[in-house]
Amino acid sequence: xxxxxxxxxxxxxxxxxxxxxxxxxxxxxxPHMDIPTRTKSNIVFDEDSKVWVYGDRKSTRSANSVRGARxxxxxxxxxxxxxxxxEENRSSTLRELYYLSESWDAEEAHFNDQxxxxxxxxxxxxxxxxxxxxxxxxxxESGATLMGPLKLREQxxxxxxEIHCQEDVxxxxxxxxxxxxxxxxIDHDIDFILCVETGGMRDRLIENGFDTQxxxxxxxxxxxxxxxxxxxTKRLHDELDLPVVVFTDGDPWSYRIYGSVAYGSIKSAHxxxxxxxxxxxxxxxxxxDIVEYDLPTDPLADSDVNALQSELDDPRxxxxxxxxxxxxxxxxEKKAEQQALASRGLDFVTDEYLPTRLDEMxxx
Amino acid sequence: xxxxxxxxxxxxxxxxxxxxxxxxxxxxxxPHMDIPTRTKSNIVFDEDSKVWVYGDRKSTRSANSVRGARxxxxxxxxxxxxxxxxEENRSSTLRELYYLSESWDAEEAHFNDQxxxxxxxxxxxxxxxxxxxxxxxxxxESGATLMGPLKLREQxxxxxxEIHCQEDVxxxxxxxxxxxxxxxxIDHDIDFILCVETGGMRDRLIENGFDTQxxxxxxxxxxxxxxxxxxxTKRLHDELDLPVVVFTDGDPWSYRIYGSVAYGSIKSAHxxxxxxxxxxxxxxxxxxDIVEYDLPTDPLADSDVNALQSELDDPRxxxxxxxxxxxxxxxxEKKAEQQALASRGLDFVTDEYLPTRLDEMxxx
Numbered sequence: 001x002x003x004x005x006x007x008x009x010x011x012x013x014x015x016x017x018x019x020x021x022x023x024x025x026x027x028x029x030x031p032h033m034d035i036p037t038r039t040k041s042n043i044v045f046d047e048d049s050k051v052w053v054y055g056d057r058k059s060t061r062s063a064n065s066v067r068g069a070r071x072x073x074x075x076x077x078x079x080x081x082x083x084x085x086x087e088e089n090r091s092s093t094l095r096e097l098y099y100l101s102e103s104w105d106a107e108e109a110h111f112n113d114q115x116x117x118x119x120x121x122x123x124x125x126x127x128x129x130x131x132x133x134x135x136x137x138x139x140x141e142s143g144a145t146l147m148g149p150l151k152l153r154e155q156x157x158x159x160x161x162e163i164h165c166q167e168d169v170x171x172x173x174x175x176x177x178x179x180x181x182x183x184x185x186i187d188h189d190i191d192f193i194l195c196v197e198t199g200g201m202r203d204r205l206i207e208n209g210f211d212t213q214x215x216x217x218x219x220x221x222x223x224x225x226x227x228x229x230x231x232x233t234k235r236l237h238d239e240l241d242l243p244v245v246v247f248t249d250g251d252p253w254s255y256r257i258y259g260s261v262a263y264g265s266i267k268s269a270h271x272x273x274x275x276x277x278x279x280x281x282x283x284x285x286x287x288x289d290i291v292e293y294d295l296p297t298d299p300l301a302d303s304d305v306n307a308l309q310s311e312l313d314d315p316r317x318x319x320x321x322x323x324x325x326x327x328x329x330x331x332x333e334k335k336a337e338q339q340a341l342a343s344r345g346l347d348f349v350t351d352e353y354l355p356t357r358l359d360e361m362x363x364x
Numbered sequence: 365x366x367x368x369x370x371x372x373x374x375x376x377x378x379x380x381x382x383x384x385x386x387x388x389x390x391x392x393x394x395p396h397m398d399i400p401t402r403t404k405s406n407i408v409f410d411e412d413s414k415v416w417v418y419g420d421r422k423s424t425r426s427a428n429s430v431r432g433a434r435x436x437x438x439x440x441x442x443x444x445x446x447x448x449x450x451e452e453n454r455s456s457t458l459r460e461l462y463y464l465s466e467s468w469d470a471e472e473a474h475f476n477d478q479x480x481x482x483x484x485x486x487x488x489x490x491x492x493x494x495x496x497x498x499x500x501x502x503x504x505e506s507g508a509t510l511m512g513p514l515k516l517r518e519q520x521x522x523x524x525x526e527i528h529c530q531e532d533v534x535x536x537x538x539x540x541x542x543x544x545x546x547x548x549x550i551d552h553d554i555d556f557i558l559c560v561e562t563g564g565m566r567d568r569l570i571e572n573g574f575d576t577q578x579x580x581x582x583x584x585x586x587x588x589x590x591x592x593x594x595x596x597t598k599r600l601h602d603e604l605d606l607p608v609v610v611f612t613d614g615d616p617w618s619y620r621i622y623g624s625v626a627y628g629s630i631k632s633a634h635x636x637x638x639x640x641x642x643x644x645x646x647x648x649x650x651x652x653d654i655v656e657y658d659l660p661t662d663p664l665a666d667s668d669v670n671a672l673q674s675e676l677d678d679p680r681x682x683x684x685x686x687x688x689x690x691x692x693x694x695x696x697e698k699k700a701e702q703q704a705l706a707s708r709g710l711d712f713v714t715d716e717y718l719p720t721r722l723d724e725m726x727x728x
Contacts, residue, residue: 090571091567091571092706093564093567093568093703095564095703096564099703099704099705099706099707100709100710102660102707103708138564138567139563140562141563142567143536154534154535157535161531161532161534163532166522167525168527169539170520170525170538170539170541171520171542171546172539172541174534175509175536176536178536198504199504199506200457203502203542204456204457207454207521296463337459339463342456342459342460342464346460
């Protein structure tokens with residue numbers, strides 16, 4: 001939960017950064033900030049924790065050049081803004097921060113483009129070990145929805161809301177807020193968490209009552225999932241000790257969606273602990289399903305073939321299972337969407353496909 | 365509201381189409397179906413109703429060729445499927461229909477691609493005068509969210525849900541269901557409807573309490589709005605007699621977003637009556653705001669210039685106001701996002717910009 005003390009912790013850590021610059025000045029040192037090098041070569045897949053983490057190499061942002069000094073100036077302005085934002089219990093988007101810098105009196109502190117302000121916020125996340133959400137920075141795009149036997153309490157600016165994610169919501173489900181750490185899980189009757197890639201399939205499962213029949217919580221991923229969606233999935237797994245399965249299309253991009261839920265991404269390696277659920281299992285369309293069920297398919301495009309080949313080298317997919325499936329897919333040269341299961345009738349997915357797969361996996 | 369009788373009406377209209385084919389056979393005529401020609405040249409802007417409508421030209425799908433006969437075969441299979449779907453109170457997506465055709469026994473009736481099945485459903489909408497939603501065809505992508513002083517009752521498959529769109533929802537708001545005609549408005553304290561293009565701005569307005577301060581219902585458009593979002597906006601306007609304003613970025617694509625809410629689109633000219641709200645007013649970033657408030661901007665790309673020029677010829681934008689704004693924008697060669705207002709502080713949009721604009725427009 002985002003409590004008063006989370007905000008205080010974030011505020012303190014930010015002020016600590018500014019104090020460090022002050023002390024460096026005071027001691028006659030050139031102000032600087034060390035952060036892990038964020039190039040692909042310094043990001044490693046940690047075999048123990050099964051997520052991406054930074055390696056040991058560090059980069060230094062130092063005021064010993066005009067360019068470096070300007071970066072630190074922008075950092076201090078951003079820190080001041082974030083601290084005030086936390087004190088006033090307000091929040092803002094990354095894009096607002098970029099535009100807002102135009103109002104800062106030191107023209108040198110204005111951001112040149114949004115990439116620059118986005119990267120600064122990531123730097124501050126890494127050095128302060130506080131997530132963007134705890135700085136009260138909202139994403140542009142909201143998370144997706146939940147539907148299932150879960151009662152939760154959300155701390156909103158307008159007071160607490162207790163919501164049951166089946167009984168108190170419409171067919172659209174419960175909309176995950178930008179910062180899901182404002183949610184407390186009160187009560188549930190969930191046996192497993194089912195993350196679903198597409199809206200069409202999510203609606204199919206709800207219409208067929210899969211969530212009530214199997215006591216599962218259906219999380220709509222909406223394609224590549226937003227941070228809020230990955231975060232709440234991780235919290236559901238960790239805090240309620242529930243298995244997580246990910247149901248996607250059968251193509252290389254969807255395997256990456258599974259990978260980002262399970263193992264995190266290179267871009268957000270500093271957040272793996274916060275966002276990734278390494279125990280999540282894949283229940284998406286497998287190349288062997290395409291063969292076994294004779295599903296309607298599309299041919300692989302060149303970009304699909306390239307993506308599959310790079311997955312063969314991706315540490316997240318180094319298992320006999322994935323090697324076999326990916327090689328089979330390269331061999332049959334076909335991909336299939338999850339909704340292709342409808343070629344065997346609208347109930348095939350809930351009567352046959354998922355129960356069989358989930359039973360084999362020991363989830364039900 | 366989607367009542368038993370809506371379903372029955374849809375079912376009857378579909379069966380009427382099949383009966384017509386039967387009668388044509390019976391009378392020795394070659395079965396055929398007349399529909400308005402759906403090319404750009406047969407779509408006209410109706411100056412009275414201020415929306416796009418079809419002209420007088422008709423096309424005929426006739427079984428007098430193999431190709432035409434196959435089209436009618438597919439139509440009858442689709443009609444049978446839709447009628448059964450309505451009888452069983454089920455629903456499906458356009459994509460599922462495409463895949464499902466693979467299970468039909470007549471191989472000639474299988475759809476070749478999803479464009480073909482999508483177009484058939486549009487044809488059936490037009491000839492039956494029943495919307496896709498009333499066939500229980502769900503869109504792939506869901507509508508957006510509502511937040512404001514509105515109490516509604518949604519008829520879900522799991523029973524009725526009464527939801528107040530401020531008190532009973534989290535910060536994410538109320539998720540609009542795929543078919544908003546399952547909603548009944550029970551009670552409200554709304555003075556106007558404010559449709560907002562981006563998630564970042566929607567969140568800003570909620571955080572700043574704009575919905576409570578001005579008694580407005582905030583509808584998140586999420587870019588180009590889904591049918592469900594346009595439909596509920598129209599129903600709110602018509603049934604509750606409320607003004608609608610549309611708040612977007614200041615670029616030609618955003619003017620089109622406003623246009624699709626207000627006047628409908630060429631693609632869905634047969635649905636203008638169902639989806640368009642011609643009384644909706646534009647409160648988005650105007651080229652004159654870029655000048656007056658000295659907003660941070662991006663230069664116009666070539667595609668922006670082309671889009672602006674084609675808007676000068678677009679009947680929806682034939683007014684002194686739009687001509688002046690578009691010519692000004694072509695002159696200054698700049699565009700600005702709604703979040704650019706943050707360059708004057710996070711509260712500028714709610715303390716200054718919107719109150720001034722809405723006051724000038726007579727909305728508040």
